[in-house]
Amino acid sequence: MTDAVDTPTVVILDDEELVVTSLQTFLDLETPYHTVTFTSAKLALQHIRDHDIDLVISDYLMPEMDGITFLSQVRELKPDVPRIILTGYADKENAIKAINQVGLFQYIEKPWENEDLRVIVRNGLEKMQLLKKLQVKINEITLAHAELQTLNQEIVRAFA
Amino acid sequence: MGMMPNDTNTSNDAAALFHAALDTVGEGIITIDSTSTIVVVNQEVQNIWGYTRDELIGQSIQLLMPEKFRERHAAGFKRYTETGVPHVMGTRIELEGLRKNGAVFPLEIRMAETTVGDRLLFTAAVRDVTDRKLVEAALERRHYIEDQIASISTKFINLPSNEIDTGIIDALCTIGQLTNVDRSWVALLTEDKQYLNFTHEWCAEGIALTHSNLQPIAVDTTPWAMEQFRRNETVYIPRVADLPPEAKIEKENFQTYEVQSAIMVPIVYRRSLMGIVSFDSVRLEKIWTTDDMALLRITGEIFANALERKETEEAIECLMHRNELILRSAGEGIYGVDLQGNMTFANPEAARLIGCSVEELIGKPQHAILHHTRSDGTPYPPEDCPIYKAFRDGAVHRIEDEVFWRKDETSFPVAYTSTPIRQDGEIVGAVVTFKDITERKREQEILENSISLLSATLDSTNDGILVANREGRVVNFNQVFLDMWGISTTVEASQDHTQLMTQVLDQLLDPEHFSRRLKEIYSNPDTESCDVIEFKDGRVFERYSRSQRIGGKSVGRVWSLRDVTARKHAEEFAQQSYNELEQKVEERTRELRQKQAQLVQAEKMASLGQLVAGVAHEINTPLGALKSNIDIFIRSVHKIKDLMFDPKVPQELRESPEVTKRFASIETLNAHNQTAIDRIVKIVNSLRKFARLDEAELDEVDIHEGLENTLILVQHELKNRVDVVKDYGKLPFIKCYPNQLNQVFMNVLVNASHAIEHEGKIFIRTHHNQECAMVEIRDTGKGISQKDLQRIFDPGYTTKGFGVGTGLGLSIVYQIMKDHKGKIEVESELGQGTTFRIILPIS
Numbered sequence A: 001m002t003d004a005v006d007t008p009t010v011v012i013l014d015d016e017e018l019v020v021t022s023l024q025t026f027l028d029l030e031t032p033y034h035t036v037t038f039t040s041a042k043l044a045l046q047h048i049r050d051h052d053i054d055l056v057i058s059d060y061l062m063p064e065m066d067g068i069t070f071l072s073q074v075r076e077l078k079p080d081v082p083r084i085i086l087t088g089y090a091d092k093e094n095a096i097k098a099i100n101q102v103g104l105f106q107y108i109e110k111p112w113e114n115e116d117l118r119v120i121v122r123n124g125l126e127k128m129q130l131l132k133k134l135q136v137k138i139n140e141i142t143l144a145h146a147e148l149q150t151l152n153q154e155i156v157r158a159f160a
Numbered sequence B: 001m002g003m004m005p006n007d008t009n010t011s012n013d014a015a016a017l018f019h020a021a022l023d024t025v026g027e028g029i030i031t032i033d034s035t036s037t038i039v040v041v042n043q044e045v046q047n048i049w050g051y052t053r054d055e056l057i058g059q060s061i062q063l064l065m066p067e068k069f070r071e072r073h074a075a076g077f078k079r080y081t082e083t084g085v086p087h088v089m090g091t092r093i094e095l096e097g098l099r100k101n102g103a104v105f106p107l108e109i110r111m112a113e114t115t116v117g118d119r120l121l122f123t124a125a126v127r128d129v130t131d132r133k134l135v136e137a138a139l140e141r142r143h144y145i146e147d148q149i150a151s152i153s154t155k156f157i158n159l160p161s162n163e164i165d166t167g168i169i170d171a172l173c174t175i176g177q178l179t180n181v182d183r184s185w186v187a188l189l190t191e192d193k194q195y196l197n198f199t200h201e202w203c204a205e206g207i208a209l210t211h212s213n214l215q216p217i218a219v220d221t222t223p224w225a226m227e228q229f230r231r232n233e234t235v236y237i238p239r240v241a242d243l244p245p246e247a248k249i250e251k252e253n254f255q256t257y258e259v260q261s262a263i264m265v266p267i268v269y270r271r272s273l274m275g276i277v278s279f280d281s282v283r284l285e286k287i288w289t290t291d292d293m294a295l296l297r298i299t300g301e302i303f304a305n306a307l308e309r310k311e312t313e314e315a316i317e318c319l320m321h322r323n324e325l326i327l328r329s330a331g332e333g334i335y336g337v338d339l340q341g342n343m344t345f346a347n348p349e350a351a352r353l354i355g356c357s358v359e360e361l362i363g364k365p366q367h368a369i370l371h372h373t374r375s376d377g378t379p380y381p382p383e384d385c386p387i388y389k390a391f392r393d394g395a396v397h398r399i400e401d402e403v404f405w406r407k408d409e410t411s412f413p414v415a416y417t418s419t420p421i422r423q424d425g426e427i428v429g430a431v432v433t434f435k436d437i438t439e440r441k442r443e444q445e446i447l448e449n450s451i452s453l454l455s456a457t458l459d460s461t462n463d464g465i466l467v468a469n470r471e472g473r474v475v476n477f478n479q480v481f482l483d484m485w486g487i488s489t490t491v492e493a494s495q496d497h498t499q500l501m502t503q504v505l506d507q508l509l510d511p512e513h514f515s516r517r518l519k520e521i522y523s524n525p526d527t528e529s530c531d532v533i534e535f536k537d538g539r540v541f542e543r544y545s546r547s548q549r550i551g552g553k554s555v556g557r558v559w560s561l562r563d564v565t566a567r568k569h570a571e572e573f574a575q576q577s578y579n580e581l582e583q584k585v586e587e588r589t590r591e592l593r594q595k596q597a598q599l600v601q602a603e604k605m606a607s608l609g610q611l612v613a614g615v616a617h618e619i620n621t622p623l624g625a626l627k628s629n630i631d632i633f634i635r636s637v638h639k640i641k642d643l644m645f646d647p648k649v650p651q652e653l654r655e656s657p658e659v660t661k662r663f664a665s666i667e668t669l670n671a672h673n674q675t676a677i678d679r680i681v682k683i684v685n686s687l688r689k690f691a692r693l694d695e696a697e698l699d700e701v702d703i704h705e706g707l708e709n710t711l712i713l714v715q716h717e718l719k720n721r722v723d724v725v726k727d728y729g730k731l732p733f734i735k736c737y738p739n740q741l742n743q744v745f746m747n748v749l750v751n752a753s754h755a756i757e758h759e760g761k762i763f764i765r766t767h768h769n770q771e772c773a774m775v776e777i778r779d780t781g782k783g784i785s786q787k788d789l790q791r792i793f794d795p796g797y798t799t800k801g802f803g804v805g806t807g808l809g810l811s812i813v814y815q816i817m818k819d820h821k822g823k824i825e826v827e828s829e830l831g832q833g834t835t836f837r838i839i840l841p842i843s
Helices: A017-030 A041-050 A067-077 A089-103 A114-159 B009-024 B043-049 B067-083 B130-158 B161-178 B223-230 B245-256 B290-329 B348-354 B366-370 B386-393 B438-460 B479-485 B489-494 B497-506 B511-523 B565-644 B657-691 B703-713 B738-755 B809-819
Strands: A009-013 A034-038 A055-059 A083-087 A106-109 B028-032 B038-041 B092-098 B104-116 B119-128 B183-189 B195-203 B235-237 B261-269 B272-281 B333-338 B343-346 B397-405 B411-423 B426-436 B464-469 B474-477 B529-534 B540-550 B553-563 B699-701 B722-728 B734-736 B760-768 B772-779 B823-829 B833-841
Touching (some): A009 A017, A009 A041, A017 A034, A017 B565, A034 A041, A041 A055, A067 A083, A067 A089, A083 A089, A083 A114, A089 A106, A114 B565, B043 B119, B067 B092, B161 B183, B161 B272, B161 B290, B261 B290, B333 B348, B348 B397, B348 B426, B366 B386, B366 B397, B386 B397, B386 B426, B426 B438, B464 B479, B479 B553, B497 B511, B565 B809, B703 B738, B703 B772, B738 B772, B738 B809, B809 B833
Parallel strands (some): A083 A106
Antiparallel strands (some): B028 B038, B092 B104, B183 B195, B235 B261, B333 B343, B333 B426, B411 B426, B464 B553, B529 B540, B699 B734, B772 B833
């Protein structure tokens, strides 16, 4: 694997090992992203809290905790991380509602096209990357601003 | 008196002449000397005394007088000769003589004194007054009798009636003694005039009383005497022994009591025989003088009067007693009023009602005491008092609505009658009878209340009511009754039974039955009846009747008539309505069954939809994985193949037939897997879309999409057997319930498939005009018979046999089309096939 610092990490949660494996396999094989998979929301949340991650994919219908609840908790932990929900056809309406409520990045309908999945994940990560970069720039600007401020003060003091 | 001695012829001649003269005198001439020696007597003396002259001359005069006079004579004679004061001399005196035969007789004597020479001679002229005395005695007796009668009569008149019996016995005694009989008695006829009862008897001393032993004598047994009594004749029986044979019983009766002669006088009052009074002689046969007989007859009359008076007085007393009793025991107050308005008498009830004693009422002005104020408290002027009015108009006044006042100033309602009392045609007062009618008033009020209630009931009921007595005569009725029969009040008032019945019968459909029933009912007074009466004009009455009873006894019948025409019509109408309703119900039932079937179907579809959704979801998860995995496989094979062309890979391996073959197989199988997965995805999609769970609402849809989805689902029915030929025109989106419409397509397509027994074709054609879109589905199946064709849309109708179809399919189709304001048409020909046309409005 490439440098962990540069490689984005995708967290995948589904109560079905079957689905988790398919998603992970595809992403591992066909994308450069690092994947972490869970079949338990609790463990997933734990991981998310403790690690740097870049995107979360969660199933909608799960016995332990439904995807919406899970993702809303993810938002609390990592507000900037794009969140994607995987839905069955029948849940589409609820999923769309949840997207607006919890502020999801996208939803993926089962059965999904791997190509669609790749695009959605990439877009999410790009967004994440851009936000990250934006933050860095903001930080830099803030820092610069602070430096400028300091300089300004020094100048003022010098001339004072 | 004596003859003077005479010696000479001359003196002898003179003496003879003197004697001759003396003898012709009608009186007895006796001359005595101073020694009372008889010296001369004439012929008449000899006649009177019965002595011869010779027997008398020289005898003492005392010979001719009864013993009791002799001493008196001697004393008187001596006194006169000594004193010379005359006592009887020169007067006529009555004395008694003693005849030679010893009989004493009355005589009248006049005496004179002569002196012849020195001899003092006394001459007496004597007349025998026996005859005169007898007449005088008879006269005297008669006077006595008359006196007795008068006395008895007077006594009776003054005798109180309860002493009349004693009076009669006294009178029997008096008259018995007077007439010198031994027994006298009275027997009275009983009231029925059949027996004589011995009631009074008197007996002389030594004679046994008999009548207490006597049984009443039946008058029939003594016809002889009775006959005479009835003729008011006195029966005089001088000798009982001489009674004629027809008086046998009378004779025996008398002889029983040793009666020798009797006289029986009828007691007759007002020509009616009351009884007899009888005077019997027991000791001797008695000859009755006419005077006696007259006396007895008068006695009879006196007795008759007395007895009659006794009877009358007893009757009066009885009457008075009874009146008194009546007054005392009368349940009404009774008092008398005189012309001054004062109370003359009052009975205890009157006093009780007024609340005082009888004594307190007597003599008081009745109006002021008990009638002074009217019931409304205003004064009651005496001039208006009806009690006094009876004095003026002589009429009976009956008042029922006034009050009388008690002593304690309370009043009570009273009914009273004032009846004038007349005496000899003059009104002398009035009798007032009165009654406290408090109770009656209350009863009357209750009664009036009951009656008013009854009549109100009668008038308020909608039924005609008639009350008839046992004879069927009308007693009461209400207006409704008259109205029902159209009887005018005048006819009813006339009580013309025949006219009434005629009027009634004329209106009836079956008057004979009516009359017959009437007769039957009246002959069974206790039964209740219930009939239906039909009128010519179509009206129908129900007639009930029930016996009217007083104290358990039927006294009449109450008839109740109810006009049930409207009800009967209503019943008929109801029957008609019922029939119509039944028809409607049938229709509605069909509709309902259709609805129900639809509901069932909808429910089924909803369940199916949920099932499908669940299935789709469940399938989609593994399907998603599978689809993804195959994609990965395909990509991986490409990748591996690309890698195989890496020069580092040995050629033998790259070109190894085993590897090449394996890759070829994997690629083929992957392609097939992908196709299979795509088909599964498509079917699941169709299922999902057919159910249209997400689109249950009215929506604008593409009909062709619906048809296609349905075809995918019925594919298994058609596969390899039925060719589906599509001829789709251009259709606009149609506003509809897509899931419902899909059902229609599904039903028609499945039916078409079933109609094709082996192989055949289904033609689906779609087109539209301005108003509607049409889907025509034609099959080449066996067709439907004309008979079945009419019923194919009925719910539950199936030709598929039990267990195959529900029979609900086409009925639901029909209903769905109706709901869409579209229609479904069918054409069929047996053996040729069937065409369904589904027509939907475009807007």
